[in-house]
Amino acid sequence: MSGETFSLIVRCWYDPQTDTTQVxxxxxxxxxxxHLNDGSFLLRISSDETASVERCFIRHIASGREAYVQGGSNxxxxxxxxxxxxxxx
Numbered sequence: 001m002s003g004e005t006f007s008l009i010v011r012c013w014y015d016p017q018t019d020t021t022q023v024x025x026x027x028x029x030x031x032x033x034x035h036l037n038d039g040s041f042l043l044r045i046s047s048d049e050t051a052s053v054e055r056c057f058i059r060h061i062a063s064g065r066e067a068y069v070q071g072g073s074n075x076x077x078x079x080x081x082x083x084x085x086x087x088x089x
Contacts, residue, residue: 008034014085045076 007028025034056069
């Protein structure tokens with residue numbers, strides 16, 4: 001396993017005037033803004049009823065590349081609470 005770490009801050013905010021969500025990504029080590037490629041992703045979170053493990057499947061729609069992230073029972077709650085605006089205050 002490599003000792004290298006790649007850290008980013010991702011800031012998202014909704015602009016009601018333009019009805020769009022803005023995203024800004026900055027590298028932690030250099031404080032430089034990261035320019036993202038245009039793209040769409042499928043994010044699917046599933047849980048195994050017999051284990052306390054949740055898996056997050058990510059697919060880049062255009063290329064078909066896929067990745068999996070594994071987490072504990074808080075993964076789904078984290079995504080819902082921190083990323084998805086349910087319209088609740």
